[in-house]
Amino acid sequence: MPAPAEESERIDYVFGYGSLAELTQPLSVGGRLFPAVPGRLRGFRRRWGVAMNNWEASEDEKHFVDPGSGLKPRLAVAYLDIEKAPGEAVNGLAIPVDAARLRELDAREINYERIDASAGFDPAIAHTVFVYRGTEAARQRVRAGADGGEIYASRQYVERIERAFKALGPGQLDEYERSTEPLPFAVRELEPRYPPPLRV
Secondary structure, eight states, rough: OOOHHHHHHOOOOHHHHHHHHGGOOOOEEETEEOOOOEEEEEEEEEEEEEEEEEEGGGGSSSEETTTTTTOOOEEEEEEEEEEEEEEEEEEEEEEOOOOHHHHHHHHHHTHHHHHHHGGGGGSOOOSSSEEEOOHHHHHHHHHHHTTTTTTTEEEHHHHHHHHHHTOHHHHHTHHHHTOOOOOOOOOOOOEEOOOOOOOO
């Protein structure tokens, strides 16, 4: 069933403070071009606060394999997260989304919940700005890993984020590094596997 006209033409934004910041392409809807908007989300700080249990992911879900063996290792994989922090801010990129793209991102970001962060986005724009923050279950997996479990960051994920912020312009990577806690986990070569069509 096709989406109602008002839904199909609605444009929102999603603030990317990690790997989503690489999605710099504009979105064309109804003959109008909506650009991605660099900015800051005020009232939050960025940390390595989310993890997924790789062994629990099915072949139909995003998971990681060892690039040498092709096998799915039994470990937790860490991701960036944000938490409320009055007086602080994180830099990033607000990316335009239509209803279909938003559903796709919701399906991809299974370790996060989407919240309305419009009031904290600077510069203000005339659209709703959402952001994904870690679910309590995903945050608990980080706490469990920090207590002695095997938890790693994917080297590809870390390098993607660094490339994305470097591409955003002068000073953006430096600001990212200043506003992000040092990586508390070892980095490991892990190759992601995505179920179609979520390869973004």
